[in-house]
Amino acid sequence: MAHGDDKGLVLPPKIAPVQAVIIPILFEKTKGEVLAEASKIQYSLEEAGIRAHLDARDAYSPGFKFNEWELKGVPLRIEIGPRDIKNGEVILARRDTGEKRNVKITGLKNAATIALESIQASLFVKSRKFVETHITEVKDYAIFKKIVEDGGGFAQISWCGDSKCEEKIKEETGATLRVIPFDEKVKPKSKCVYCGKDAKESVYAARAY
Ligand SMILES: [Zn+2]
Incomplete structure (x- = not known):
């Protein structure tokens, strides 16, 4: 699932190529010292x-x-500048909440690890x-077809696991099936939305663009 706000993307730490970016605040006189500490x-x-x-x-400017x-x-x-170094601190900012706080350099490793886990x-x-509030489970194939065709976005359906049903659904509605990434348990007695056999998986379906 993608995340973002009006400032752009918010990457989950586990998949972020860069998890922490260090931005030195550089002035001519203290540049060497700040860069050394930043390294x-x-x-x-x-x-x-x-x-x-x-x-x-x-x-480029820090901003x-x-x-x-x-x-x-x-x-x-x-963020690290000459004044921060004097105080033995840096500023640690979270992308997801925008929260900024001073952290002692000696405790930074720990603070950054905890912040990443929290994000x-x-x-x-x-x-x-998002999944719970935007995706409705649909049991009736005709209704499912209508939701997909109306561009209503996602629909959660039960599926027998047979690729023939998957292909038919794709053919008739244009929707592809995606496994819900939360170990979603199949509710007992669920039936495949297409063939009516016992369901093996709960998936969500959406049109591929
Ligand atoms: Zn089926």
């Missing part, structure tokens, strides 16, 4: 198994970089809610 942070995050990227590009990485959906942003869990709950 150390990147190394220590990677050591903890976090896919971290240091955006050391000179030609420009914030927007760019937000658009790409990177789950965590770490993953909260996106999962949102997906599940």
Whole structure:
């Protein structure tokens, strides 16, 4: 399930190519020091198994970089400037909630790991809610056909697991079947929406675009 808001994508940490982006706040006088500390942070995050990227590009402002990485959906942003280093801190920002807070550099590995787990869990709950509120289970084939044809989006159906039924459904409605990614249990006594035999799987159906 894709996530996003008006700032762009929000990637679940498990699939994000970059899980934490480090953005140094660079000034001429303190540039060397800040970049050195930022590299150390990147190394220590990677050591903890976090896919971290240091955006050391000179030609772009921090604000420009914030927007760019937000658009790409990177789950965590770490800001570090000369004042932060003096305080032994960085700013840790969450892409999903927009929350920003100061974190001690010594505790960053831990804080980032926990934040990534929390983002993953909260996106999962949102997906599940989306499925529950936007997808109706349909037992009647004629109604199912109508929902798909009207462009009503998704419909949840029970299916016997036979590829012949799957092909027929696709032929007659244009909808393809997708397994619901939440270990959805088949309700007892469910019947295949197409052939009426005992259902083996609960799937959702939608037209492929
Ligand atoms: Zn069937």
